[in-house]
Amino acid sequence: MFTPNLWRFRGFPDAAPEILRLQREMNRLFSNVEQRPTQDYPAVNIWESMESAVVAAELPGIDADKIAIEVTGDILTLSGTTKINALKEGETYLRQERIQGSFNRKIQLSFPVDTQKVEARYEKGVLSITLPRLKENLPKKIKIN
Amino acid sequence: MSEKDLHKTENTAAAERVRNVKTFLPRVDIYETKEALFLIADMPGTDDKSVDVELEKNVLTITGRVNIDEAKERSIVYSEYEIGDYERTFTLSDEIDREKIFATVKDGVLRLELPKAEKVKPKKIAVKAA
Numbered sequence: 001m002f003t004p005n006l007w008r009f010r011g012f013p014d015a016a017p018e019i020l021r022l023q024r025e026m027n028r029l030f031s032n033v034e035q036r037p038t039q040d041y042p043a044v045n046i047w048e049s050m051e052s053a054v055v056a057a058e059l060p061g062i063d064a065d066k067i068a069i070e071v072t073g074d075i076l077t078l079s080g081t082t083k084i085n086a087l088k089e090g091e092t093y094l095r096q097e098r099i100q101g102s103f104n105r106k107i108q109l110s111f112p113v114d115t116q117k118v119e120a121r122y123e124k125g126v127l128s129i130t131l132p133r134l135k136e137n138l139p140k141k142i143k144i145n
Numbered sequence: 146m147s148e149k150d151l152h153k154t155e156n157t158a159a160a161e162r163v164r165n166v167k168t169f170l171p172r173v174d175i176y177e178t179k180e181a182l183f184l185i186a187d188m189p190g191t192d193d194k195s196v197d198v199e200l201e202k203n204v205l206t207i208t209g210r211v212n213i214d215e216a217k218e219r220s221i222v223y224s225e226y227e228i229g230d231y232e233r234t235f236t237l238s239d240e241i242d243r244e245k246i247f248a249t250v251k252d253g254v255l256r257l258e259l260p261k262a263e264k265v266k267p268k269k270i271a272v273k274a275a
Binding site: 045 | 172173174175176177178179182185187188189190191192218219220221222223224225226227228251252253254
């Protein structure tokens with residue numbers, strides 16, 4: 001099974017969704033297992049600069065205090081539970097496409113994070129986390145004598 | 146859940162758009178109670194000001210505009226989802242009381258209550274001894 005490697009896409013990020021799609025398609029073709037590989041939930045986008053990274057995840061309709069964000073070194077862990085809409089007796093689903101249940105996702109960043117300065121914001125169903133790079137890890141300029 | 150359902154589906158807008166952004170089909174749940182139908186749509190990035198619900202004859206259209214504000218000092222290094230507007234249409238039957246449709250948006254989730262018309266609500270008929 002081919003597994004996604006985050007940093008494989010460095011340099012041509014615009015092609016990343018297309019590559020992921022291709023990868024899933026390949027996995028589907030080469031696996032004899034009936035069950036298709038499922039995409040990790042929640043879907044994330046990652047932006048980076050030299051000093052920090054921003055991870056955004058689409059998590060519509062979730063209680064902000066039910067999202068657990070943990071950072072250790074360069075690993076960001078997102079876990080939580082989406083609101084489960086329990087139907088009462090006599091109520092039936094006519095269509096069910098939304099994802100319900102618990103999730104746990106680990107994301108590896110390209111640098112260790114200053115855990116004291118991580119900021120998270122949840123707005124309009126989108127979670128965005130700003131992760132500053134650890135000072136000791138910042139690139140140093142080297143003078144040429 | 147199949148693989149297709151897990152991914153955003155790109156949508157071709159019915160009406161021509163001025164904005165040069167992609168539109169997606171929001172994922173929806175629809176459930177029925179005795180009194181009403183409930184439609185719940187995931188539209189992350191929208192709020193009550195950017196969601197429109199329109200009813201024309203028996204076609205219900207939900208649209209949501211998402212502001213794209215990308216951080217300029219950062220560049221995207223990894224992407225699993227694309228950002229764009231949402232649009233989806235549904236056809237309502239005569240069962241629905243058009244005057245009483247009620248919509249709310251919270252945390253990027255649109256919730257529509259479509260009450261059933263009085264005449265189609267289930268009624269219990271008393272059985273009397275003859």
